[in-house]
Amino acid sequence: xxxxxxxxxxxxxxxxxxxxxxxxxxxxxxxxxxxxxxNTLDGSYRLIYSLVNEEQDLNSDLxxxxxxxxxxxxxxxxxxxxxxxxxxxxxxxxxxxxxxxSSYKANVFYSEKxxxxxxxxxxxxxxxxxEATQEEEEASKSVDKPALYLDNEMINLxxxxxxxxxxxxxxxNVLVSESAMFxxxxxxxxxxxxxxxxxxxxxxxxxxAKYAGFSLFTAKESYLWYTNDDxxxxxxxxxxxxxxxxxxxxxxxxxxxxxFEK
Numbered sequence: 001x002x003x004x005x006x007x008x009x010x011x012x013x014x015x016x017x018x019x020x021x022x023x024x025x026x027x028x029x030x031x032x033x034x035x036x037x038x039n040t041l042d043g044s045y046r047l048i049y050s051l052v053n054e055e056q057d058l059n060s061d062l063x064x065x066x067x068x069x070x071x072x073x074x075x076x077x078x079x080x081x082x083x084x085x086x087x088x089x090x091x092x093x094x095x096x097x098x099x100x101x102s103s104y105k106a107n108v109f110y111s112e113k114x115x116x117x118x119x120x121x122x123x124x125x126x127x128x129x130x131e132a133t134q135e136e137e138e139a140s141k142s143v144d145k146p147a148l149y150l151d152n153e154m155i156n157l158x159x160x161x162x163x164x165x166x167x168x169x170x171x172x173n174v175l176v177s178e179s180a181m182f183x184x185x186x187x188x189x190x191x192x193x194x195x196x197x198x199x200x201x202x203x204x205x206x207x208x209a210k211y212a213g214f215s216l217f218t219a220k221e222s223y224l225w226y227t228n229d230d231x232x233x234x235x236x237x238x239x240x241x242x243x244x245x246x247x248x249x250x251x252x253x254x255x256x257x258x259x260f261e262k
């Protein structure tokens with residue numbers, strides 16, 4: 001775990017440098033494909049997953065909470081607590097189009113030897129404005145927005161809502177805030193199959209997904225299984241040594257407490 005914490009701190013130090021200079025000249029070839037949202041989220045829910053990553057020595061629950069608001073936007077938070085740090089994320093996005101208006105993610109460490117960090121993005125302006133903070137260090141960068149896009153912190157729970165016929169591939173532009181850039185995310189609807197997780201069987205649609213054009217790290221292919229019904233709930237996510245499986249879906253009241261204050 002100690003090695004993993006070091007990498008996270010180093011990554012943010014690099015991020016602040018990149019936001020200030022390195023990425024000004026980066027020209028990623030983005031997708032011009034149009035994606036269509038089939039189903040939409042509804043109501044107020046908590047979804048609890050088991051998250052395991054043997055390579056990084058992680059074993060914990062991860063919780064999503066979302067509320068579909070009367071103003072046409074959905075607020076979604078993600079939270080996980082590990083032995084020495086906690087992960088937080090929040091995205092607010094248009095319920096019908098999935099286009100985000102803002103996003104936030106942070107790692108908070110329990111040891112004073114590690115520096116907390118966060119990245120926030122405002123999509124409401126002409127360009128996406130990204131601000132990174134690590135302890136007392138701050139940096140910001142504005143990047144051009146493509147016509148259609150998602151945020152990396154919302155994709156696992158929302159990709160299943162996009163219409164993709166079996167055998168079809170769609171490239172979707174996704175903002176990866178740590179890299180201060182949009183990148184095409186290739187999604188393929190592979191097949192329908194029944195899987196069993198945590199003692200329960202689900203008929204699912206299986207997607208494969210992979211980022212293109214990354215030089216900062218090796219993009220691994222990911223596998224996602226969504227329920228083959230109108231709810232399109234994420235049942236399982238697998239990428240490299242990281243596996244996330246659905247444990248429980250809980251309908252909650254609109255005034256249910258959020259996972260963290262933001």
